[in-house]
Amino acid sequence: MKNFLAVSDLSSEEVQDLLDLAFKLKEEYFKKGNPPYFKGKVLGMIFQKPSLRTRVSFDMAMRHCGGDALYLSPNEIGLGKREAISDIARVLSGYVQALMARVFDHAHILELAKWSEIPVINGLSDYNHPCQAMADALTIQEKFGRAKGLNVTFVGDGNNVAVSLMHICAKLGWNFTIANPEGYDLAPRAVEMAKEIINETGSQLTFLRDPHEAVQGAHVIYTDTWTSMGQEEEAARREKVFPPYQVNAQLVSEADKDVIVMHCLPAHRNQELTDDVADGPHSVIFPQAHNRLHAQKAILARLFGVR
Numbered sequence: 001m002k003n004f005l006a007v008s009d010l011s012s013e014e015v016q017d018l019l020d021l022a023f024k025l026k027e028e029y030f031k032k033g034n035p036p037y038f039k040g041k042v043l044g045m046i047f048q049k050p051s052l053r054t055r056v057s058f059d060m061a062m063r064h065c066g067g068d069a070l071y072l073s074p075n076e077i078g079l080g081k082r083e084a085i086s087d088i089a090r091v092l093s094g095y096v097q098a099l100m101a102r103v104f105d106h107a108h109i110l111e112l113a114k115w116s117e118i119p120v121i122n123g124l125s126d127y128n129h130p131c132q133a134m135a136d137a138l139t140i141q142e143k144f145g146r147a148k149g150l151n152v153t154f155v156g157d158g159n160n161v162a163v164s165l166m167h168i169c170a171k172l173g174w175n176f177t178i179a180n181p182e183g184y185d186l187a188p189r190a191v192e193m194a195k196e197i198i199n200e201t202g203s204q205l206t207f208l209r210d211p212h213e214a215v216q217g218a219h220v221i222y223t224d225t226w227t228s229m230g231q232e233e234e235a236a237r238r239e240k241v242f243p244p245y246q247v248n249a250q251l252v253s254e255a256d257k258d259v260i261v262m263h264c265l266p267a268h269r270n271q272e273l274t275d276d277v278a279d280g281p282h283s284v285i286f287p288q289a290h291n292r293l294h295a296q297k298a299i300l301a302r303l304f305g306v307r
């Protein structure tokens with residue numbers, strides 16, 4: 001594994017191997033702390049957009065394992081504005097041992113990876129969010145084990161988080177259903193890739209408009225913001241379109257009785273997810289957020305070749 005840019009770049013075995021390592025590192029961390037696996041390593045973290053979870057969990061993942069992390073804000077770097085991405089990648093390759101970047105344009109993460117001499121991790125782009133998907137799968141496997149054939153339903157915008165979730169479901173043999181309004185479909189190239197993956201793993205993909213139909217038999221209901229970072233100008237229009245896609249107690253009651261409710265956060269409470277569901281018995285949103293730490297330790301360990 002040279003970089004971590006997309007779930008679809010990994011085989012099913014590599015995905016499960018990362019999850020197994022994440023389980024082990026999590027257990028080790030809570031029992032006795034992690035040894036200094038990342039001693040002498042510094043992760044450069046480039047952010048073009050805000051972040052709570054990605055920033056803090058990567059920083060803490062490095063520190064727990066004896067390494068360090070450096071936050072590079074949008075103002076400092078000016079990715080592609082102050083300086084060419086190809087130059088930034090080659091300069092940073094001489095200072096730090098890995099790069100994590102959160103970008104607007106997915107092409108920019110690919111460009112960073114192309115020129116970088118050190119591993120590059122995608123910390124979210126307009127196309128996907130693979131680190132989130134690893135934490136999501138870890139959370140699902142903690143609840144349901146490794147059983148194939150689970151039904152995972154995404155309700156809302158066919159966005160970056162939905163793309164990576166679809167791909168990890170396909171890789172792990174889970175059925176993925178999405179209900180989204182017309183005009184807010186998943187990126188067609190992501191759907192094509194998912195169809196190729198399920199040819200091998202045998203899971204099912206279902207694309208619907210009706211959220212009530214989509215949650216029938218769901219073991220997981222997942223939602224995310226109606227307006228992603230970078231789409232702020234569309235917020236008013238989206239707030240008119242998306243209310244039928246709210247995950248609320250009624251919708252949850254139509255799913256499997258043991259359904260878990262997930263959200264990558266940040267949540268817009270009482271828009272896409274009601275307070276009673278977010279804080280209710282089906283919700284796993286905080287363990288899910290905490291699993292970012294453990295999943296990312298596994299990704300870093302594999303990229304550094306230390307475990």
Ligand code: CP
Pocket residue numbers: 050051052053054055124132264265266
């Ligand atoms: N889920 C997630 O990536 O959160 P942040 O935007 O806070 O990093």
Ligand code: NVA
Pocket residue numbers: 124159160161224225227228229264265266
């Ligand atoms: N879809 C959201 C995810 C935030 C973690 C966004 O891109 O803003």
